[in-house]
Amino acid sequence: MLIRYAVIADIVGSRALPDRVQAQRTFTDVLVRAGEGLNLPRSPYATVGDEFQAVADSLGAALTLTLRTQLLLPGVLSLRFGVGAGEARDVGANDGAPVQDGPAWWLAREAIDCAHAAQDAGLGFVRTRVRLGAGAPEDPAGPAACENVREHERVTNAMLTLRDQAVQRMRERPRRLMGRLLMGATQVEAAGAEGVTQSAVSALVRGTGAGLLEAQALLAAVTDDRRGRRVLR
DSSP states (O other), rough: OEEEEEEEEEEGGGGGGGHHHHHHHHHHHHHHHHHHTTTOSSSEEEEEEEEEEEEEHHHHHHHHHHHHHHSSOOOOOOEEEEEEEEEEEEEEEEEEEEEESSSHHHHHHHHHHHHHHHHTTTTOOHHHHHHESSSSSOOOOTTTHHHHHHHHHHHHHHHHHHHHHHHSSHHHHHHHHHHHHHOOOOHHHHHHHHHHHHHHHHHHHHHHTTHHHHHHHHHHHHHHHOOOOOOOO
16 A cells, blocks of 8 residues: 555645635635655645645655745735645546545544644644554554654654744744745745845745744654555565
8 A cells, every 4th residue: 555645735824814816816826836855746726615635755754845835825815734644535526626534634624624623723823733643453563663653753743833834933024934945945946936045045044934934844854754665565
């Protein structure tokens, strides 16, 4: 069974948006842009209501997608994300596009519910949660493998809490600058696009952006598990 990482996003405060149609366009455009270069098996797309979905080959790619999106969105717009690991199988088609189901999607739904619950519990800055499952029941490593997955999930979500908090504390221009850098722009290119000096971008990276970069680096290390390429028997 090939492991995929299903991503579900929903709009925070969708009923309060003054121009829902324009907001929908912005969300779609930013999600597609954020997915550039990540080799997603299925690029972000709108579903029903206020939801969007995507599929990634690795947890690192899925979490990079969520971070880029948070940084590139205008300050008045926000999404929360749930990421689930598991099988994502085609069960039909709609207008030529595959309709999927499976454990990856079930866990992504659980994850986004966890993000919502964290916000309701007072952690209003939380935007991202992951659910990695408990391992395959027939895994020869048995309970030890399941516990490793659970610990991996706990550590990843703790890092995501720090990352989300760092993003929510940033003003809109620094967020855009960090988004451009994470999309691959140089400091000079990011500075030119935002009309600031390169030294200002450098100061951001060394100052208020440092915590975000550190959290992202730690997540990159934690999520380098290669499960996206692994076949479970």
